[in-house]
Amino acid sequence: xxxxxxxxxMSPTSLAPKRVFRATRSYFTDLWNRRxxxxxxxxxxxxxxxxxxxxxxxWWVINPVLLGMVYWFVxxxxxxxxxxxxxxxxxxxxxxxxxxxxxxxxxxxxGGVNSIVNNTALLANLQFPRVILPLAALAEAFVGFLxxxxxxxxxxxxxxxxxxxxxxxxxxxxVVIHLMxxxxxxxxxxxxxxxxxxxxxLVPYITRMWLYLSPILYGPSTLKKAPEWAQRIAELxxxxxxxxxxxxxxxxxxxxxxxxxxxxxxxSVVFLGVGAAWFIKYEGKIARYV
Amino acid sequence: MSDPAIVARDITVRFRPLVDKRPxxxxxxxxxxxxxxxxxxxxxxxxxxxxxxxxxxxxxRNGAGKSTLLRVMAKTLRPDEGTINVYGKTSTLLQLGVGFxxxxxxxxxxxxxxxxxxxxxxxxxxxxxxxxxYASLGDAIExxxxxxxxxxxxxxxxxxxxxxxxxxxLLDEVLAVGDEEFREKSLATMRELLNSAGxxxxxxxxxNNVAEFCDRAAWLSDGKIRSIGPAEDVVDQYRQAVKAxxx
Numbered sequence: 005x006x007x008x009x010x011x012x013x014m015s016p017t018s019l020a021p022k023r024v025f026r027a028t029r030s031y032f033t034d035l036w037n038r039r040x041x042x043x044x045x046x047x048x049x050x051x052x053x054x055x056x057x058x059x060x061x062x063w064w065v066i067n068p069v070l071l072g073m074v075y076w077f078v079x080x081x082x083x084x085x086x087x088x089x090x091x092x093x094x095x096x097x098x099x100x101x102x103x104x105x106x107x108x109x110x111x112x113x114x115g116g117v118n119s120i121v122n123n124t125a126l127l128a129n130l131q132f133p134r135v136i137l138p139l140a141a142l143a144e145a146f147v148g149f150l151x152x153x154x155x156x157x158x159x160x161x162x163x164x165x166x167x168x169x170x171x172x173x174x175x176x177x178x179v180v181i182h183l184m185x186x187x188x189x190x191x192x193x194x195x196x197x198x199x200x201x202x203x204x205x206l207v208p209y210i211t212r213m214w215l216y217l218s219p220i221l222y223g224p225s226t227l228k229k230a231p232e233w234a235q236r237i238a239e240l241x242x243x244x245x246x247x248x249x250x251x252x253x254x255x256x257x258x259x260x261x262x263x264x265x266x267x268x269x270x271x272s273v274v275f276l277g278v279g280a281a282w283f284i285k286y287e288g289k290i291a292r293y294v
Numbered sequence: 295m296s297d298p299a300i301v302a303r304d305i306t307v308r309f310r311p312l313v314d315k316r317p318x319x320x321x322x323x324x325x326x327x328x329x330x331x332x333x334x335x336x337x338x339x340x341x342x343x344x345x346x347x348x349x350x351x352x353x354x355r356n357g358a359g360k361s362t363l364l365r366v367m368a369k370t371l372r373p374d375e376g377t378i379n380v381y382g383k384t385s386t387l388l389q390l391g392v393g394f395x396x397x398x399x400x401x402x403x404x405x406x407x408x409x410x411x412x413x414x415x416x417x418x419x420x421x422x423x424x425x426x427x428y429a430s431l432g433d434a435i436e437x438x439x440x441x442x443x444x445x446x447x448x449x450x451x452x453x454x455x456x457x458x459x460x461x462x463x464l465l466d467e468v469l470a471v472g473d474e475e476f477r478e479k480s481l482a483t484m485r486e487l488l489n490s491a492g493x494x495x496x497x498x499x500x501x502n503n504v505a506e507f508c509d510r511a512a513w514l515s516d517g518k519i520r521s522i523g524p525a526e527d528v529v530d531q532y533r534q535a536v537k538a539x540x541x
Contacts, residue, residue, distance in 0.1 A: 041409035048406050052397035129392040133368050291371040
């Protein structure tokens with residue numbers, strides 16, 4: 005069987021719905037067949053990153069812990085915090101239960117931006133569904149996130165007696181929704197970074213701004229004191245309902261869980277849908293830029 | 295007339311380069327205003343048929359479109375116009391060690407490279423011993439690839455590249471790998487491939503290798519075929535043109 009491959013017919017915009025469906029299905033079959041590759045790519049990067057350090061994989065726990073400590077020292081010790089602001093919880097518990105999930109999203113964003121740009125040799129030489137690259141970045145970040153959850157309980161468990169309980173079960177749908185959101189985001193930035201390499205320079209500022217706009221370093225009441233327009237921007241933050249769910253799951257801070265689940269699911273589905281469609285449609289052009 | 299392995303019809307590839315050859319601030323600003331830079335036609339309405347059992351060389355100066363042609367054949371670059379048919383399983387060695395991670399062990403990289411090339415993990419399990427033996431790495435397979443000599447690296451990469459048992463091999467300058475002994479071995483493997491109706495497309499600046507190894511060759515210039523025919527003749531023509539400064 006010859007593998008024919010003609011230029012213009014590939015453009016999804018010109019296809020009838022039935023053919024779009026068929027093309028999409030074969031794309032995902034292809035993706036499924038290559039799942040081992042995605043996994044090895046992610047685990048390879050994970051192993052390689054700390055292969056030459058003394059502490060090795062322990063860095064996946066140490067990194068978020070140190071990061072949390074820095075923010076805790078600056079915003080918890082140097083600044084005088086009112087405990088009521090955090091639902092009566094110690095600031096550290098409040099901080100880390102938001103910080104680690106945020107860090108996961110941040111890692112996905114950085115990983116997504118680099119996933120295409122850093123793998124030009126693969127892209128020039130081999131055929132595979134390009135989605136594998138942001139997907140591998142997601143898997144890599146996810147392993148880091150899971151170890152950071154371990155680190156979370158290692159810190160707040162012995163010191164404040166915060167351990168997993170019944171409310172922690174909501175972590176399961178929360179993580180699924182969060183994964184969908186992060187994958188969508190990762191594909192969006194991966195696709196954007198191909199023609200617009202400048203994104204690489206911008207991402208640290210975007211994530212920092214995002215961190216400060218999210219109620220992670222401060223309580224939700226602080227936001228109410230901000231000017232009207234700043235509150236409006238903060239309300240658009242798609243991470244907000246996800247963070248509320250994490251705060252409930254990890255620290256037991258009460259929230260309207262069903263409302264938060266619906267809101268976060270809507271955001272995630274939109275991000276994933278738009279991200280995937282935009283990325284896959286663009287795939288054929290990626291080679292032009294590598 | 296023998297069976298075709300690769301048939302390219304009316305292939306045109308245009309690039310809109312984003313990277314300036316000499317980046318300056320002023321250029322960056324002008325690039326922002328007119329995002330559509332002038333196009334470069336890398337392949338211009340090119341027709342080419344490569345037959346089964348044939349070693350086909352591609353020569354030409356830098357920027358003539360040689361690598362672009364190989365990428366079109368590897369189907370990692372979709373042409374703007376035209377069709378390409380490839381009859382067989384292709385292994386692309388435009389670079390060696392694609393998918394490798396130098397921090398990791400040779401063993402791990404056999405899996406990475408093999409999976410990247412499209413093998414299943416189970417298939418690699420089966421072929422693993424053979425791959426390591428062919429690369430004659432021995433115990434070094436457990437060491438990080440970063441500690442390998444360039445010869446060892448190339449041997450492993452070539453061995454992994456051949457592990458998918460291709461019918462069609464796309465090579466870009468990689469014949470010049472390893473020591474004399476391994477070069478002989480890899481050449482023998484490639485001849486074996488040709489004898490079993492396999493196909494090799496070989497892009498190189500090493501004109502002697504092209505003349506010696508290939509049956510036919512094409513001379514590319516500005517995305518067009520300037521000359522095509524028996525490898526020795528094409529190489530001769532190209533050599534004379536280079537000497538005369540007309541390449």
